[in-house]
Amino acid sequence: VVSWNAMIHGYVNNEHGQKAVELFAQMQREQVEPNSVTFLGAFNAIASISALEMARYVHCQLIQSEVHLDVTLGNSIIDMYGKCGSIEDACRVFNGMPTRNVISWNAMIGGYLKCNQGIEALELYKQMNEEHVNPSVVTFVNVLTACASIRCLEEGKHIHEHVIQSGYEMDNHIGGCLVDMYSKCGDLDDAYKIFEKMCAPNVVVWNAMIAGYAKSGEEKTAIKLYLQMLEKHVKPDSVTFVAVLNACSSIASLEEGRRVHQKAINFGCESEPFVGSGLIHMYSKCGSIEDACQVFKSLRACDIVIWTSMLDGYAMHGLGKEALCLFEQMCKEDLPMS
């Protein structure tokens, strides 16, 4: 059973949730009894592919088995239901737990977040405080993300206070969340104050700050920051490029856009789906439908956003025939069209 478990967890940790689920099924066909670690792996796998029906099925299976449902398993079930989009199921498990720890609360708050229920997430945090459960770093990360998602600066500042009172140091993890929260809430000055005080911001923190400016109409500042990031030899990733390409699109700066494209190639990010659609959109907005088309053709796996970016590009450039032709092709693909 330990070998099966190791394999299942291995697949889950390498983004092969489907494979992990298949292994879990195969293991039982071969009459190996799952233990609690097996179920943890299975729940993680199901969560990663967001398979609600299977979540319920395996949850039932656990209850009918000999395996004792402890806090750890309960937490992982809450997490799984949250990630499968069923806050009701998560809530039922959470409410039915005989004992909870901080991870139970974190998983439940995280579930609300994933289901786009930021207000409920913050309400649960409040309840957690009332019940005198000590928040952990993950708690703060979750509630700051909740504030960012509902753009609630007041509550965000309040939680910032809690972070300071709790004595946690301003590391990249917490700092990144604060930068993101302040930027999304429109308070770029406070976001930058935190950013500049950080001693060694990692790529995520830079990205949050760059995206913050890019989305607030301060595209030039976003690009400037991106260039600073390169100077400081912080390695950009696909998130960086998507954010900067967006800034270039908004100000229709073809020259800058081309330079960013070149850097994306240098760092091996050019065929990431988000970067691909960002490039197509950028070239189209900057007036070069030819470049947009070339990027589109170079992409192997095209998702719905990439197709739509290209389609929109043709339409915006008055290329009706090309747009319709693309649409025909698009219909032959297996895409979730809206």
Place this chain on the structure above:
RNA sequence: CUCCCAUUGAC
């Protein structure tokens, strides 16, 4: 073998 966590794309 062992549960929770931040930053990015089109219409």
